Amino acid sequence: MSTAVQQEPVLLISDLCEQLEDYLEPEQVAEVYRAYLFGAEAHEGQQRLSGEPYIYHPLAVAQILAELRLDHESLVAGVLHDTLEDTRVAKEDIAAAFSEEVAELVDGVSKLTQVHFSSKAEAEAENFRKMMLAMARDLRVILIKLADRLHNMRTLGVMRPDKRRRIARETLDIYAPIANRLGMNSLRLELEDLGFRALHPMRYRILSKAVQRARGNRKEVVARIEGGLKARLAEEGLEGRVEGREKHLYSIYRKMRDKHLAFQEVFDVYAFRVVVDRVDTCYRVLGAVHNLYKPVPGRFKDYIAIPKANGYQSLHTVLFSPWGVPIEIQIRTRDMDRVAEAGIAAHWLYKTGNEAHATVAQTRAREWLRELLEMQQNAGNSMEFLENVKVDLFPDEVYVFTPKGQIMELPRGATAVDYAYAVHSDVGNTCVGARIDRRLMPLNTRLLNGQTVEIVTAPGAHPNPAWLNFVITGKARTAIRAYLKDLQADEAVALGRRLLERALSARGESLEGVDRQQLDRVVTELGAEDPEGLFRDIGLGRQLPALVAQALAPVAVGGGETSQPLTVRGTEGMVVSFAKCCHPIPGDAILGFMSAGRGLVIHRRGCRNVVEDRHGPEKWMHVAWSDEASGEFPVELRVEVANRRGVLATVAATIAELEANIENVDVEDRDGVHSALLLTVSVRDRVHLARIMRRIRKVESVARITRY
Template identity: 50%
Template structure:
């Protein structure tokens, strides 16, 4: 036998034996036999395939399985881990796996499988769609994400064989997506290793510098740390509190993040040491806290109680920072052994994968399922995979604020969340109808940032609806996704209504009406343009993608309803209220406002673009009459409308403030301002301001003309 294949076989069998020894700690013999069978199937399927390092490919799935065996994952999960790349990289099919190992294993493997075989426009889109698919699979079975995280961890451990650009791309993705997911699921040990490996691959020089610095500093102060631990141990023994002490040094990545977030130099980061005290019962955590605060002075404002108020991922612990000997800060975490297991393994602790998670009493898994269910809700409301992954990225921030509902329930939201984020966290319907909030009994606007411990009540109104401006200040992905979905729905409804009016006018020109069009003629036009419903066709007309005249002619080409005597009769104006945003927009060249004589033109993808009739661009567009739309202002117009002003003023300091104050006195907002020209005596400034109508604009012009520093003011058109 050739020596290389024999060595390869020996290596694979050695890895399998190591895995079996690990599984023997918690799995019975018949289940380990299934795992051995999965190895045989996977080894045969990957036969001849190698990794970038030259090793047989099966060594990777085996390593992933061993990582999961350390977490005591069940037999189905281990089998799926060994087979997780077979659907993507081998001839093995979903049906083959179902036949050999059952539906559960096959579905887990399918959930982990990436979509590399589908053609996407970019690598980014492929990764986003793959992630989206994985989230949907997670909703069915959380073992999908456990395998994906273990797969990423082993890939990071063996990243050295990859090209430099691939290393950087994979490391960046790990730090931005996979490490935060591990943290969100409470798997802190795995998260820490992913972060450190990602940091090392992305910034190797910075990692080396920080690692060397930490080793040197710990070496210098090891004796002092030992004295502190000895003091703590003696005091806890005296108080008869059973305990276990674990000393730790912060990782290079956590030091790097602290330096960046707090804008500190390396020499300024002092709290790099930590001690973890593990006790038996929750009550002993608080007793231990009292003991430590009697030994060393606590740093004010650095105490956090995550036992009474757990983190969103189920993490529980007491955190405090003490002044050690010499004034060196010492971070201390106090928790029970069970809390330690949950903190290290998260959803993988006390593994329970069945649908009835409540029966398992596993808080981390219940919270994880709630989080994944929320992701699935976002998926149903987000059309683009890239938008979806961006919304998930926002939801993975670790810093949180803890807030109280009027009933005393606690909600955890990302740092810098607003009252509107809180409203959407309570319920999408509450967010959609929110108008204001009460924070600690004080009335505040929806954009108000919230802090931990505040009691928040949302004030709603049945007539209120989401505004596009809300997207500028909300933080949570749930709020952002729900607002976008609602705005699209509103835009679609407006588009259908405007499209209906445009088609009605076009049909009137031909002497008929939409209700006179036969079902067969309508179905033929819908099929020709590949629309499922007439609402989709009407919306496409409103957005300027189809000319209403062309659609009207198509609907009536075989009709006998045309009355030639009525054809070409003048149609009525379409009235606009200013609330049809997304369907009706206003030209930036002339900035029409209510009261102006206006004309509209259909523009592909934009809908109706409104111009002043005297605007030079409108006169040019009039050369394409098919795109012209007869429009006028409705009797009741809402909203603020931009208008351009040219103000000639004295060229001296303080003039801009005087003009801005005059505009503000008239309750108008300034959108932009710039200097157009200057000489020694005067300067011309161009303003774009927001007004409600022509009368409001006239009031502003009169107020500006009364200002002593203003020589002339006029409206810009064209």
């Protein structure tokens, strides 16, 4: 099936100038015209895939910006946005011809064309990071980019099918969510519609036809509901504009896909918007419609008192209609309606420099950008930054209160740790507990609307690697990873030094006794920058300590492995890790395996992987637990029980009495009479484990317990 988009009418510069005269000064319109002449000369001889002169695209981008009523610098940058990337014009040329401000805007939108990347994904991620950082300096960068993407999507039909799908996927994954995050609803809806059409043309066509068929049956009901709403407002002496809202195709598709609903279940919801003059009128209209039709319990949301993260404000309610289908109603003021459609572009007051005059959407956008700057400083690379931003682009908000009564918005599913990092990175890095509604709760507790959250911190505390298993905000994830990377580098150096010392000791040598020139030569040969870099490579498993020791001390004096085994503490974090196949705990007989990138991985001696991999003995080493080994270690237990009511609760209570946590439970049904409980339990050592197993054996319904 062809997905070619209908050719847009050709836009002329005279049409654009006429449009701009409505709100810009004559000299500013003249500046935009001069930019057109500059751009037309720069793009001379270039054509788009459709065959039209290239300058038509920048003109169309400028028109989209004009519809948003942006300032003349944005329009000039919109006309010139492709000159740095696709012509010989330099940034300095634009600055000289127009202004430094325009040159910075154009540069912010331009891709990194002169830098070589190892993959297309890496290049796209780095270009995205560059654009987001430019956007953090000047919000207009993203508005120009969104206008550029919107026109490209409108003319996507001339692209190859594979490229069309790639661009559509990127639009749905990144650009439409950014437009939503900035409150630009009308632009988001068009991006989603065009992206859906290009990515899933068959689904789009089927759904579109279904909507057209169903629309005819709805007209009478919509007209009657609309008439009833208007009549009730007139009775109450309330003035407002009532209009039926057509459900967006991509919204219908996403609800059907995510909630596994039939088309009729999604489409049989009648949506209306009531736009009034003042905020207090919104609440009076709410009372009037609740008296007209009964409200559905739990479906009222007050986004006026507590705006969404993107600055959106409205009252939302759902009513029971006499026709047996729900009615969704949004009630808002005219200003709120403008902000809901245009977001940060509404009332563009960029030049005032006064945040007091900015819209709620602009203020929220700047708060988000400040967080982006912090995230990018901590992100290891562009790919990680892009993934973390994607996480933040799909928030379904939860609103919680600080101890002082301030409201904080977090994505749905956020935990106490996410909240701690939202308050401040230092609070997140040192948090040890949380009081939720004055009760002490675990840090992985998911937050609910209306809770009051207080974070408990300790000066010597630091992030736990396990937090990465449950945090969901990009800011928290980036900060935890940044801390662990620094910690891992330090630990890798210390571990590498100890491993090399042990390998040299087996040869009758020591690191202090090695000639410095010999050490520098081996460091260079093995591609490390300095001795510390070599120790880090050994600690991370990239170099084998025995081979490095042989290079440093070629003549073996000792008689093999005579030194004491390497001691392993339980708190060594990321570089010394514990195998998930056998879950070693203090007291087990263990072996260490050097794994590239993971460092020293500790296995139990009886682990099947140890038996299978002993053909590479140079990677295995004798290790022993340190006397100071501490912490909690997961261990798997298999408990065979009789199928009786409450047996799982009894076993869980027994484990809790012995100060152990259950991390995971699986139930394996055997014959209807017996079941097997597969438990992952955190223990301190073998003695602790033995106590737990003895107590569980005494439970009446337990037939057998084994370490799994």
